[in-house]
Amino acid sequence: MTDRVTGAYYEDSTVQQGPTLPGVETGDDEDRIVLHVDLDCFYAACERLREPKLAGKPLVVGMGYEGGQPDGAVATASYEAREHGVESAQAISTALERLPRAADHPDGIEAESDGPDAVGYYRPVDMAYYQEIAAEIKEILHNCAETVREVSIDEAYLDVTDRTEWSVVEGYARHVKQRIDREVGLTASVGVAPTMHAAKVASDHDKPDGLVVVEPGDVEAFLAPLPIDDLHGIGPVTASTLREHGIETVADLADADREWVHEQWGDRGLELYERARGIDPRSVEPRGRPKSLSRESSLGGAEDDFDAVEQRIRTLAEAVAERARSKEALYRTIGIKVVTPPFDVNTRAQSLPGPVDDPDLVETVAIDLLEEFEDATPRKVGVRVSNLSFADADQSTLGGWDGDSTATDPDDREAVEPAEVGTDASADSSMDSPADSPMESPPESPLGSPGDSPTESTLDSSAESTLDSSAESPAASSTGSHTESPGAPSTTSFTTQSTESPDTPPTESPNTSSAGPPDESSTESPDDGQPGQSVLDRVWSDGPAERADPEPIGQPPDQTTLSEFE
Incomplete structure (x- = not known):
């Protein structure tokens, strides 16, 4: 394995945490191991990837913001900007009063970042670029867990019960964090617990770049001393209502009379009451069906041997076609x-007359599309099938389709030129990207009257969509490029030692060799959102990403740096 920062080669075993276990079978809900992964200041972190000079500077990302104008609202603010009173959902005009724009300062980027003369750096939201980064992280998460529930563009739940056990789970969680750091260049806060709710609260407990482990039997004790608004699902309005009744901490709610809680606030109040007592029966379940399936592989650097590139494409084409067949999926587009x-992403796609299941055709089209890059020196390649259908529809026959048919006319071929960062260059962007959605999360609804029954889109609109306005919403996807920047993670753990991660986040480096079988991974791109789904539950929440076959318990997944087709 090649470290992306130093370029040094090391064996996979050096990044494993704890022993390699033969497997642990668990059937009890108390034995479930849930990780909640929450990316730190995601939008701001993405901006720092492509502008490393912004590292450590107060940074504000604005929705509806245009350079030099006071319009729009704060989508997210870096921790440095928050120290100056800049908050999510704040008007840009207010943010500028508290943190003047560096561009208005004669010294520009060299201006003060601390003290009364501090200035900040303002950037507009670039959702296409953020989705590109999110796709890379999503692939890592699906490679690290059998079941992933994607909640939003910057957070997800992982059920890793079949991958590790409690005695070594801290190391496994740290491994997930280190993969995100090394392969993408971002930090994430991770909470580990036997329930989804406790894992979410744990990830919020030590930000940024934290790791908190709450073991079975410790959940109620962990939650008890927290302020009532730390209970996930309780926002300012609900917290104020509870405090009016003398409920200041999670323990106060847990100790309250159950019938009284139900009389006061109905079924929703009961669910909050159960969570305060450490009870959360929800299981981590993915949403939706994929819209595309892909396999990608790094080539060990800029590969100038076209035959080697072609062979890798053939291998990936076979793998993705096999994956589609295993899911009984037909496809109408091959790309x-x-x-x-340095990191120019080029995609090409060919639309077919109808949905098919034809592995030979996948290989033929992929090789045909590759010919355009005969003189290129790729560092990574991939094959994708998209425009999927899963119903028991009749398979279309292509009749006399061949490489010379009208279907391959250049004018009919979906071609995408190398994309600049933040541009929508996807041949299938309308098909593969989720619907646009506004920045705001749904307003918190106060505790209901008796008889109200919470649903995931009400109670969990706060519980899974991050009620605080710092949650970030997705938009259309794209291809593009990005660079990665240094940072300085500092981590702690609730029940274990502090996490350790490199002082310098990674820049991508090739795998060790282009020879041998590809170090491939796969991705499923999800369908659009579902009715009742929170506006924040798009990119991360709409469906499972394709994941590699399970690794043994305690065995960290393959370290390949991969990203989803956009």
Whole structure:
């Protein structure tokens, strides 16, 4: 394995945490191991990837903001900007009063970042670029867990019960964090617990770049001393209502009379009451069906041997076609992805007359599309099938389809030129990207009257969509490029030692060799959102990403740096 920061080669075993276990079978809900992964200041962190000079500077990302104008609202603010009173959902005009724009300062980027003369750096939301980064992280998460529930563009739940056990779970969680850091260049706060709710609260407990482990039997004790508004699902309005009744902490709610809680606030109050007592029967379940399936592989640097690139494409085409068949999926579009130095993402796709299940055709089309890049030196390639259908529809026959048919006319081929960061360059963007959605999360609804029954879109609109306005919403996807920047993670753990991660987040480096079988992974791109789904539950929440076959318990997944087709 090649470290993306130093370029040094090391064996996979050096990044494993704890022993490699033969497997642990668990059937009791108390034995469930749930990780909640929450990316730190995601929008701001993405901006720092492509502008490393912004590292450590107060940074504000604005929705509806245009350079030099006081319009729009704060989508997210870096921790440095928050120290100056800048908050999510705040008007840009207010943020500018508290943190003047560096561009208005004669010294520009060299201006003060601390003290009364501090200035900040303002950038507009670039959702296409953020989705590109999110896709890379999503692939890592699906490679690290059998079941992933994608909640929003910057957070997800992982059920890792079949991958590890409690005695070594801290190491496994740290491994997930280190993969995100090394392969993408971002930090994440991770909470580990036997329930989804406790895992979410744990991830919020030590930000940024934290790792908190709450073991079975410790959940109620962990929650008890927390302020009542730390209970996930309780926002300012609900917290104020509870405090009016003398409920200041989670323990106060847990100790309250159950019938009284029900009389006061109905079924929703009862669910909060159960969570305060450490009870959360929900299981981690993915949403929706994929819209595309892909396999990608790094080539060990800029590969100038076209035959080697072609062979890798053939291998990936076979793998993705097999995956589609295993899911009984038909596809109408076949595409390839070619990443060339430094990080130019090129995609090409071919639409077919109808949905098919034809592995030979996948290979034929992929090789045909690859010919355009015969003189290129790719560092990573991939194959994708998209425009999927899963119903028991009749398979279309292509009749006399061949490489010379009208279907391959250049004018009919979906071609995507190398994309600049933040541009929508996807051949299938309308098909593969989730619907646009506003920045705001749904307003919190106060505790209901007796008889109210909470649903995931009400109670969990706060519980899974992050009621605080710092939650970030997705938009259309794209291809593009990004660079990665240094940072300085500092981590702690509730029940274990503090996490350790490199002082310098990674820049991508190739895998060790282009020879041998590809270090491939796969991705499913999800369908659009579902009725009743929170506006924040798009990119991360709409369906499972394709994941590799299970690794043994305690065995960290493959370290390949991969990203989803956009």
